[in-house]
Amino acid sequence: MALNMDVLLGFFHTFLTQFQTPTLAFLLGGMLAAALGSKLDIPDAIYRFCVFMLLMRIGIQGGMEIREGDIGAMLLPALFSAVIGMTIVVLGWLTLARLRGVRMDDALATAGLFGAVSASTMAAGMFMLEDEGIFFEAWVPALYPFMDIPALVLAIVLANLYLSKKNGGSGQRVAIWPIVKESLQGPALSAMLLGLAIGLFTRPEVVFEGFYDLLFRGLLTVLMVTMGIEAWQRLSELRKVAHWYIAYAFVMPIVHGLIGFGLGYIAHLLAGFSPGGVILLAIIAASSSDISGPPTLRAGIPTANPSSYIGSSTGVGTPVAIAICIPLFLILGQAVFDL
Amino acid sequence: MALNMDVLLGFFHTFLTQFQTPTLAFLLGGMLAAALGSKLDIPDAIYRFCVFMLLMRIGIQGGMEIREGDIGAMLLPALFSAVIGMTIVVLGWLTLARLRGVRMDDALATAGLFGAVSASTMAAGMFMLEDEGIFFEAWVPALYPFMDIPALVLAIVLANLYLSKKNGGSGQRVAIWPIVKESLQGPALSAMLLGLAIGLFTRPEVVFEGFYDLLFRGLLTVLMVTMGIEAWQRLSELRKVAHWYIAYAFVMPIVHGLIGFGLGYIAHLLAGFSPGGVILLAIIAASSSDISGPPTLRAGIPTANPSSYIGSSTGVGTPVAIAICIPLFLILGQAVFDL
């Protein structure tokens, strides 16, 4: 897994090429427009519809292919996904939370959001792999909840233990099921699970190809513009909190992605997890939640300041995951697996 | 028209197949999601746009084909549609309204809604026929207002006569034209009439195929998810009213459909109405209005409790029409017409 000169050059080339892919360009375009004070605005209804379409498309495809596929192969990667999600939270607790000026509950909420998953970053990664013609198992996107939920649950549990101890309590137990339920009931995961069920149990081929898949890429570009605008707006929230959040949000997606890549590689050796799957797992790990994570955390860790965690994730984490991590793990995968 | 064993078996087979069609699956998926407490939500703007697209598509196609077709053939089915709509109201007056704990005005409003038409159920029926390769005249969907308006008008007139008599009045006349006008001006019928006009008088082929028809099926699935969520929500309203509404809403769509099938069959014998047309007429008769009927009734029979009639129609009537009546009248048509 040597990172020699060629790999570096290759990285810069892939990196530059990725800057020309529409996905990233639309994200940066949205950020730039917002930065220049543009009143460009994607209506909220359209944004929510794009998210619905995206996750239905991912879900339906997953369901259709699982129907024919070998679900057993999913076991190890699913386990590893949960490990990754929880490791990210623990890492945040060991790093960000120790830094001067950073409150424990804010840090844990932030780590929870980075352990959770961004559906749009994942979708952008899927496209990139499809464009490069790199195969991945259709169930890989379905690993999403296996990483998302443990990360959110662990962050909320740790924060509540901490707060309860701080307030002189004996660290009473936090109910876990309500957090899991709230995650699964959120609009993003619900849509993906609905899509999965429809893909598994019905014959949605015609409507999948003629509608959900047809509009998928286009709607992702609309989503990217929105996320770019949102990123810029949230970035300004970060000014109010400790600068460490910017450093964390810039560096850690890469670290998280490497952890994902490493565990994915082990699954490759042990269980034949595909190279494309390894790359996608790394991207999922690198991503941080924008849509479904924040409300769960706002309810679960009410004392945490949303400016800190949403600013970190939406303002810095997601642009870094899309602009840096996607090309990075592509080139890493190509080097490691000789693709 | 014998309902022998084969027909029954065939029914169950068709029935099970229909459960695998995306249309129904999306409806049930939406209901299930709502039942499980999911926050899945299709924005209102998207829902209204789907309705617009659906009715424009139906209208334009109707208009384009009427342009070439024989409009005279529409006369008898149109007359029968009005008869069906009014018969349904009278039936409700003779059955539901007599039941213990059911108020007359609530019963008439409910019967009015079941006499009226659901554009999305109709669209789901059109798909099913297209998928089965069964021909129907392009103007059949344009029968919609001929059934919808007489049903609503009759329900409102009867309810007002009743209320006026009850309040010691002499049963003064109810103005009919405002009710008709309000129906025609509603967003659903307006869109269909606009589509019809555009199909009749202009050359919309390119935009019809490349946009309205292209997106039709996909948007119908989105509409179905929405209607499933809505059905579940409205079902809970029914808890507050007499249980008879549930029985009525479950059984009567089948009865109404059979009336539609019967009259359609007569039109088949007398005027060569196509077998597909007969099936679609039965489905239209079985359907109950979700979108345009309720506001007209709310204004026309203000004393009626909307929970009763909207709960019955949206919560029970529409799922029954889509899940049971569509496959039922398909198999009935196949048996009767040897399709």
Place this chain on the structure above:
Amino acid sequence: MALNMDVLLGFFHTFLTQFQTPTLAFLLGGMLAAALGSKLDIPDAIYRFCVFMLLMRIGIQGGMEIREGDIGAMLLPALFSAVIGMTIVVLGWLTLARLRGVRMDDALATAGLFGAVSASTMAAGMFMLEDEGIFFEAWVPALYPFMDIPALVLAIVLANLYLSKKNGGSGQRVAIWPIVKESLQGPALSAMLLGLAIGLFTRPEVVFEGFYDLLFRGLLTVLMVTMGIEAWQRLSELRKVAHWYIAYAFVMPIVHGLIGFGLGYIAHLLAGFSPGGVILLAIIAASSSDISGPPTLRAGIPTANPSSYIGSSTGVGTPVAIAICIPLFLILGQAVFDL
């Protein structure tokens, strides 16, 4: 450039054909529906999304073709566009503003709006040219801001000079940059500039063809319905203001288009501007702003009555530009250039 009998006949023929094109039919359909009291309503979110899609599509295509094209050829038409925009304002100042019962600030605001540009009228013109197979340079739509901004700036500056003098002031200077900035930051121009940048610097071909271009025509028809409804609503505002506005809004789009055609023809002779470009420039000149102009004027000339200028432009100017000017300048171009 003789307007002989043949040209007139040809005009009527083209005119009638245009009435059958979906674009115009949808506009008139929307007006008719509103006139008949229909509650047909395109949600605001959908309307804003259509505008976004339209301008992104125009921008991306422009950007992609400019990438390969000769940007130098744009210079003279861009200069002429600015001249047209300002001439229209001066013309309004010399005509409308002098009429009895018309206030100077209202007249200047109206002239500013007619000097500005309507993206949807421009798009309808582009389609018509594409349908007729008439070539135009891909950068022609990018002339939009060169006409739009000078017109708005000049109208606002003149109105403020007038008001300041009237109030005994010495006619102090009006800051121009904020007006230009506000125009560029508006949702319409922002979307077009974002599209241009994406077309220029990235490779959006797949998403352009499979999404933006695919949905373009259809979404334009939805936009046309909305604009028809809006036109009817705004028309009623005109009842409250001097009748001269109706006369101005009916006649001047034709005059403005002729000025555009004339200057376009000079650019054709001097710099080889294409015949299609000349026609499109005339249509752009004939169009009047509906989306982005009004807020800029409301802020820039606060004393002007929005009923007068929005009523004139949205209620009369746009229908005249689409229904009369588009076929008029097509037939004129065909006659002049022997197309």
Place this chain on the structure above:
Amino acid sequence: MMNKAKKVVVVTEKILLGKIVDLILAAGATGYTAVLASGQGGRGVRTDALTGHGDIFSNIRIEVITVSDEVAQKIIDQVIAKYFNNYSGIAYIEDVWVARRDHF
């Protein structure tokens, strides 16, 4: 410089907006302000304005400023008499101060 006036607030079903506005203006008020609302009362939950579909389950909150106590009372009385038997709704009055008395 501030003058006493009354504010009448009516919260009711959205489909009544047009009729209630007619009633308000006929009662002698000079204007109104309306906002979309959801809510709950004696006749159950009405929440479509925020989460659902269809105007029929949405509320509207209408407020009217008037310097005339009679106009205020008339609006309250008529709205209750005409609509609140059959439609969900509440109405109440508040004291306010306005600067431009002749505007209301």
Place this chain on the structure above:
Amino acid sequence: MMNKAKKVVVVTEKILLGKIVDLILAAGATGYTAVLASGQGGRGVRTDALTGHGDIFSNIRIEVITVSDEVAQKIIDQVIAKYFNNYSGIAYIEDVWVARRDHF
């Protein structure tokens, strides 16, 4: 014919709507009316209701009419105690007059 009553207004984060409604009804109120809002206060700008995405930055404005001063005070006290340490929000009380006293 008009009876004195209290109006409690709570402006807070939209995600709290459900919990605050529970609190209001538990305190003894007969209903509430809610409208989407944006705003700004000690905890910064909250404007997504008008221009942005995601419920988390939206506000909701809830008003409750009650004829009981105790219910009004209870809602104010409980909302402040339970939520306003961790969530943005304000609450205030006004005097109003209602016609149908038993409705509230």
Place this chain on the structure above:
Amino acid sequence: MMNKAKKVVVVTEKILLGKIVDLILAAGATGYTAVLASGQGGRGVRTDALTGHGDIFSNIRIEVITVSDEVAQKIIDQVIAKYFNNYSGIAYIEDVWVARRDHF
């Protein structure tokens, strides 16, 4: 425990929101709450917030709680002087009671 305070309400054209917020904060208020509105007054019907397109015909209803009578009066005076010659709008004041006096 409740303290007297003033509520200033301004209903005006939506495009003025930003400017009026600046004016409110400059006058010394600690915050504001805004909701989309439609309405009708001396300058005609403004109903796009509920049914139509384009911000230019929408209203916004802004409310400000302040414990200072001067701040309240200043907002009223300045809004009227600066904007209500050229833009549609109304403004009024109410008495309210707040729990956390120092918040406003």
